Amino acid sequence: MHPVExxxxxxxxxxxxxxAMILAMLFIGIIMVTTVEPAYHRLVDLHRPLGISILLLAxxxxxxxxxxxxxxxxxxLPPALSLAARLSHIVLYVLMxxxxxxxxxMLSAGAYPVVMWSGFVLPPILAHDPALFAVLRxxxxxxxxxxxxxxxxxxxxxxxxxLLLRDDVLxxxxxxxxxxxxxxxxx
Amino acid sequence: xxxTIRETLAEKGGWLRLAAVCAAPTLLALAFALxxxxxxxxxxxxxxxxxxxxxxxxxxxxxRRNHAKGVCVKGWFEGSREAASLSRAVLFRSRSPxxxxxxxxxxxxxxxxxxxxxxxxxxxxxxxxGGEWRMGINDIPVFPVRNAAEFNDFLLASRPDPQTHGPxxxxxxxxxxxxxxxxxxxxxxxxxxxxSGFADDTYNSLDSFTFINGEGTTTPVRWAxxxxxxxxxxxxxxxxxxxxxxxxxxxxxxxxxxxHLVVTxxxxxxxxxxxxxxxxAGRRQVDAGTLTLVRAESEDGGPCRGIxxxxxxxxEGIAPSDDPIPAARSAVYARSFALRSGEPExxxxxxxxxxxxxxx
Ligand code: HEM
Ligand code: HEM
Ligand code: HEM
Numbered sequence: 329m330h331p332v333e334x335x336x337x338x339x340x341x342x343x344x345x346x347x348a349m350i351l352a353m354l355f356i357g358i359i360m361v362t363t364v365e366p367a368y369h370r371l372v373d374l375h376r377p378l379g380i381s382i383l384l385l386a387x388x389x390x391x392x393x394x395x396x397x398x399x400x401x402x403x404x405l406p407p408a409l410s411l412a413a414r415l416s417h418i419v420l421y422v423l424m425x426x427x428x429x430x431x432x433x434m435l436s437a438g439a440y441p442v443v444m445w446s447g448f449v450l451p452p453i454l455a456h457d458p459a460l461f462a463v464l465r466x467x468x469x470x471x472x473x474x475x476x477x478x479x480x481x482x483x484x485x486x487x488x489x490x491l492l493l494r495d496d497v498l499x500x501x502x503x504x505x506x507x508x509x510x511x512x513x514x515x
Numbered sequence: 516x517x518x519t520i521r522e523t524l525a526e527k528g529g530w531l532r533l534a535a536v537c538a539a540p541t542l543l544a545l546a547f548a549l550x551x552x553x554x555x556x557x558x559x560x561x562x563x564x565x566x567x568x569x570x571x572x573x574x575x576x577x578x579r580r581n582h583a584k585g586v587c588v589k590g591w592f593e594g595s596r597e598a599a600s601l602s603r604a605v606l607f608r609s610r611s612p613x614x615x616x617x618x619x620x621x622x623x624x625x626x627x628x629x630x631x632x633x634x635x636x637x638x639x640x641x642x643x644x645g646g647e648w649r650m651g652i653n654d655i656p657v658f659p660v661r662n663a664a665e666f667n668d669f670l671l672a673s674r675p676d677p678q679t680h681g682p683x684x685x686x687x688x689x690x691x692x693x694x695x696x697x698x699x700x701x702x703x704x705x706x707x708x709x710x711s712g713f714a715d716d717t718y719n720s721l722d723s724f725t726f727i728n729g730e731g732t733t734t735p736v737r738w739a740x741x742x743x744x745x746x747x748x749x750x751x752x753x754x755x756x757x758x759x760x761x762x763x764x765x766x767x768x769x770x771x772x773x774x775h776l777v778v779t780x781x782x783x784x785x786x787x788x789x790x791x792x793x794x795x796a797g798r799r800q801v802d803a804g805t806l807t808l809v810r811a812e813s814e815d816g817g818p819c820r821g822i823x824x825x826x827x828x829x830x831e832g833i834a835p836s837d838d839p840i841p842a843a844r845s846a847v848y849a850r851s852f853a854l855r856s857g858e859p860e861x862x863x864x865x866x867x868x869x870x871x872x873x874x875x
Contacts, residue, residue, distance in 0.1 A: 351543075358551040362560045364663040364843040369827050369835060372845075404516055438852065439822045441647055447831035449645050458821035462857030476547060480540040487539055491532040492523045493516065 332496045332506040333399040340503055342389045349382055350424065354476050361469075376431070377444045383428035390421060399500045402493075413485065416478055423475040429453075430471060434464035559664055561850035567667060568851075571674045572622030576858040580851040582635050582651070584626055585618030586760050586865040587819035590771070590808035592640045598778060598803030601734050602726035604832030605646040607803060614639045615808065616819040617713045617763060620653065625864050628759040630709045630749040636718040636740060637824035638806070646830035651844075652718040652740060655707055658790040659700045663843035669697065700791040711747040713763040714772050722826065723787035723836040726778070735781030735836055737794060740806060743773040760865045764811045764873030776803040787836040811870050814863040823852035 335343065353375065360371035401410050435442045436452030438461035443449050454460065490498030496506050523529050552558040568580040575583055594607030619626060620633035637651040660666045672690035676683040691698050710716045718740045726734045744766075755761065766772060780799040786792050814820040827835060827845040835841055 355547065355550050358547060360846075362550075362552045362558065362562075364559055364561060364564070364846045366835075366837075366839050366842040368846040369842040404519075406516055409516070438856070440825070441645070441828060446834075456821065458852075458856035461821075462853055465853045466857070480544055483543065484536060484540045487536040488520075491536055492520045494519075494523070 330506045332499045332504075334500050334503055335398060336392075336396050337503070339389070339392060339396065339398070340501060342385060342392065343501055346382060346385055346389065346424070349378060349385075350475070350479070353378055353382065354472060354479075357472055373443070373445075376435075376442065379428040379431050380444065380450070382424060383432075386421065386424035386428075390425075399496070402495045402497065404493075404495065416482055416485075419478050420475075420482065423471055423478070427468065427471045427475060430464050430468045434461055434468055437461040437464055559667055561847045563667060564663075564670075564847045565850060565854065567670045567674070568622045571670055575622060575624050577855055577861040578624040579618075579622070579855060580847075581622050582618040582620055582637075583622045583624035584864050585616045585635075585637075585814060585819070586763065586863075586870075587812040587814055587817035588615040588617060588767070588808045589613065589810050589812065589818070590615070590806065592638075592776075592804055592806050594804040595802055597801050598776075599728075601728055601736070601778065601780070601801060601803075602832040603729045604648065604726075604830040605644070606640050606642045606648055606830060607832075609642055611640050611642040613641070613806065613808070614818045614822070616814075616824065617760070619759070624861075627756040628753060630753065634713055634716055634718075634759070636713075636716075637819070638740075639819075639822060639824065642830075646832075647828060648830050648833065649824045649828040650720065650826055651824040652720050652738075654710075654716045654718050655721070656703050656719065657700045657793050658721045658840065659697050659704065660694070661696060661789050661791055662839045663847075665694065665697070666840075666843070669694075696789070696791045703793065709749055711749050711762070712759050712766075714766045715742050715744040715746045717741050717746070718774075721790045722841050723781065723790070723838045724829070724841075725834040725836050727832050727834060733834075735785065735787045736778050737781070738776055738778045738803070740774040741777045743775065757864060757869065761869065761873055764865075764870055767808065767811050768874040772808045774806040774808075776806060777801070778803045788838050790838060790840055811873070813865055813867040813870055815860070815867055820860075820863075821856065823848045825849065 334340065356371050356375050356378070360368050360375060363371075401413055405413070432442055432450065433454045436454040437457045439452075439456045441449045442452065486498055486501070489495055498504070499506055523532060548554050552560065565580060572581075572583070579585075590613045591610055592606060592613050593610040594604075596608075598607040616637040618635045618637065619628065620635060626632070634654045635651060638649065640648045660669050668690055672686040673682050674686075675681060691701075720738045723735055723737050726736050728734075753759065753762075778801045779794060780801065781787060781794060782798050785794045785798070812818065825845050825848050826841045829835070
């Protein structure tokens with residue numbers, strides 16, 4: 329046992345809250361576009377405000393990350409993997425912000441009201457442009473699928489750290505205590 | 516790092532740990548594929564309807580997958596005080612600009628106008644400070660089916676036979692044998708007496724919705740746009756392939772056309788979940804406002820092509836009911852709109868030149 333440098337409590341809360349929200353959004357999204365049942369309307373009504381909440385939280389999270397030091401990755405990790413980890417986190421941030429913006433933008437370009445809840449509608453962020461709507465609508469799908477792919481790899485990597493390497497990476501985000509570090513086992 | 520992993524694997528249960536690392540993302544991906552319906556063939560999706568419309572009407576890229584032949588119109592809607600007691604939607608308390616579209620049902624953008632073909636009116640009512648309402652309404656008394664699955668089967672039963680290129684009567688007979696409610700609805704449709712054109716026609720919501728007033732009281736409603744223009748029977752087969760549209764353009768050039776939004780309040784026992792069943796005559800009706808249309812514009816470069824008349828774009832004060840059709844329409848119109856908006860624009864049957872010809 330040894331002390332672990334954790335992500336700040338605020339960063340951890342944001343991480344797990346947003347992980348749940350984003351996974352929910354991916355499932356809501358893919359279910360709603362493949363159904364013609366009344367659930368379609370209820371899911372889309374949920375999808376818009378939940379997606380905009382993710383956008384707001386992602387901005388808060390990005391600022392928080394710039395302001396507060398994050399724990400370093402273990403130096404036992406090969407440089408290529410460290411780089412991959414850092415890049416994948418950048419991609420996750422980009423998508424957490426781009427995907428809801430594209431959702432908002434495509435509805436604007438398609439002249440749909442961007443309803444948050446009955447009586448509250450966000451202003452359009454793009455001018456009405458059906459051709460652009462078609463492009464953004466397809467982009468929304470592809471970005472969502474890429475996000476899901478990156479989340480799967482991210483999940484596999486987190487479990488590899490937690491279950492196989494048993495280093496400080498998973499506890500740094502769960503807030504748990506260190507198990508055995510790579511350094512311990514090597515000694 | 517690899518050394519650490521090898522050590523872990525050598526421990527008791529080490530391989531289980533590896534299995535867990537692989538299983539979690541695999542299961543999540545599988546759940547996603549299940550949710551998407553990728554592993555369940557035959558799930559009814561908006562894509563199914565795109566294929567069926569293509570089968571029945573042929574491929575027509577760039578056009579609406581249904582109600583493909585149409586013309587844009589402009590005007591305004593003025594709400595009445597009477598409706599304000601049923602719904603708190605702001606458009607009942609003001610005068611709002613309207614972009615509408617008259618169309619023929621069917622996915623064929625160049626079909627010939629004929630007196631018996633189903634006509635439609637779509638409206639986008641846009642109050643200045645939000646609270647937009649969109650609707651697409653038809654000149655038939657009831658819808659032939661109760662839900663999306665039945666509509667899919669109904670369309671399939673009416674698709675042209677590859678040999679004869681006409682509908683296959685035995686397929687429709689088999690569908691009707693299973694659907695007495697469609698038989699009844701079609702019998703009602705047969706009693707419809709077509710009017711001379713778009714201008715003197717009545718258009719019905721068919722679907723049921725809910726009005727909510729300032730006190731939160733909810734009321735089940737259906738509605739119709741009833742013309743001020745006296746309804747006349749068709750003068751004959753009509754001259755030219757686009758005579759219905761040309762007549763409309765000429766009528767608008769002569770002066771504004773007006774309709775009243777007549778809202779019917781559902782009574783006890785009136786079904787809202789089934790648009791094949793008409794509500795009994797004698798229900799309370801409210802004149803909820805006046806629609807005034809003043810000019811026609813071609814879809815080419817016009818204001819109605821680049822939007823979809825999604826019937827669930829409702830203002831605060833109007834909500835869906837338990838009728839399953841509007842949600843299906845919302846999902847399918849979104850797909851049709853996204854597809855056609857990404858396809859090259861092809862000139863509409865009713866061109867800008869048609870509009871200028873009709874104007875004095
Ligand atoms: C939608 C799902 C997820 C997203 C978008 C996401 C996003 C992120 C991001 C952006 C980071 C970088 C740290 C930060 O700035 O917050 C991170 C770190 C982390 N995530 Fe996730 N995450 C998701 C799900 C998960 C899951 C399911 C797990 C574990 C089972 C997990 C475990 C971790 C761990 C252990 C770290 C720390 C990595 C390090 O030390 O740099 N994440 N995540
Ligand atoms: C992190 C945030 C978001 C995620 C993960 C997400 C995910 C998805 C997914 C997976 C789909 C299905 C894509 C397909 O296969 O076609 C989808 C569709 C859609 N999303 Fe999002 N989305 C997000 C944010 C938003 C936002 C903020 C809006 C609007 C304000 C939005 C509006 C839509 C709409 C309108 C559709 C398509 C509905 C249809 O065509 O019937 N999304 N989204
Ligand atoms: C499950 C049932 C239905 C399906 C799948 C369906 C499908 C469609 C599609 C794909 C479009 C083209 C949308 C676009 O590209 O913007 C359309 C247009 C239209 N539909 Fe339906 N429809 C259904 C039921 C109804 C009902 C019950 C009504 C009438 C009450 C109706 C009235 C209209 C009208 C008026 C339009 C034309 C809107 C315009 O002029 O742009 N539909 N329909």
